[in-house]
Amino acid sequence: MREAIFRYVKETYKTEPDYPFSTAPTYPVLRHADNRKWFALLMDVSREKLGLKGTEHVDIINVKLGDPMLVDMLVRQPGYFYGYHIARSNWISILLDGTVPFEEVCRWIDESYAVTASRQKKQKIRPPKEWIVPANPKYYDIVHAFDSAGEIDWKQGRGIRTGDTVYLYAAAPVSAILYKCKVTETDIPCHYSDRALTIPALMKIRLLKRYRPDRFTFEKLKEEYGIYAVRGPRGVPHSLGEALKK
Numbered sequence: 001m002r003e004a005i006f007r008y009v010k011e012t013y014k015t016e017p018d019y020p021f022s023t024a025p026t027y028p029v030l031r032h033a034d035n036r037k038w039f040a041l042l043m044d045v046s047r048e049k050l051g052l053k054g055t056e057h058v059d060i061i062n063v064k065l066g067d068p069m070l071v072d073m074l075v076r077q078p079g080y081f082y083g084y085h086i087a088r089s090n091w092i093s094i095l096l097d098g099t100v101p102f103e104e105v106c107r108w109i110d111e112s113y114a115v116t117a118s119r120q121k122k123q124k125i126r127p128p129k130e131w132i133v134p135a136n137p138k139y140y141d142i143v144h145a146f147d148s149a150g151e152i153d154w155k156q157g158r159g160i161r162t163g164d165t166v167y168l169y170a171a172a173p174v175s176a177i178l179y180k181c182k183v184t185e186t187d188i189p190c191h192y193s194d195r196a197l198t199i200p201a202l203m204k205i206r207l208l209k210r211y212r213p214d215r216f217t218f219e220k221l222k223e224e225y226g227i228y229a230v231r232g233p234r235g236v237p238h239s240l241g242e243a244l245k246k
Contacts (some may be wrong), residue, residue: 059096063112157233177216181205
């Protein structure tokens with residue numbers, strides 16, 4: 001399974017194994033190219049050191065997970081252990097003798113890669129997010145924004161990436177969410193600036209759905225979903241996200 005893992009990380013992440021330990025030359029490390037952090041360490045240890053019967057050596061892979069509760073759940077299953085020699089910081093060890101299927105091992109390698117990535121890389125590889133983005137009718141006719149085009153340019157908020165979902169909220173006097181949009185492109189250069197507005201970058205958003213102005217009003221957002229202000233791009237609470245999808 002070692003060779004299968006090496007092929008997987010090379011194809012998926014363009015990563016080659018690194019052997020940094022002079023005292024353990026058979027222990028390869030898999031690390032990020034930018035921050036040099038490990039996202040996996042392969043070792044061969046005796047079964048008895050893992051609390052298993054027998055003294056023969058077996059391969060394991062150490063990976064880091066983001067949720068300590070998930071760690072506690074996994075180590076109750078066959079083939080999973082608290083991190084051997086790396087017990088801190090949510091590391092686990094996975095037996096590579098077939099007890100845990102290869103596809104499942106790859107899933108946790110992916111998780112570890114994401115957890116240990118640099119901040120810049122995390123932004124790029126994170127799953128799509130949902131945002132509420134405000135629009136001021138004083139500066140833009142948001143009510144008629146999509147009357148003549150299904151896709152428009154919009155000011156890009158910090159943290160928003162291609163593939164994210166944006167719900168456009170029209171400020172007073174409308175005071176309601178009007179549109180659901182998909183972000184199709186980001187980081188479009190822009191150098192607009194005046195006394196009221198500065199736009200350093202644009203994104204393209206494609207209309208997916210319209211909402212009646214009386215459907216998701218500010219009063220409803222406040223009373224039912226705990227949203228008391230929409231002054232800039234913000235995340236969407238789960239309960240509101242489910243309602244917006246209906």
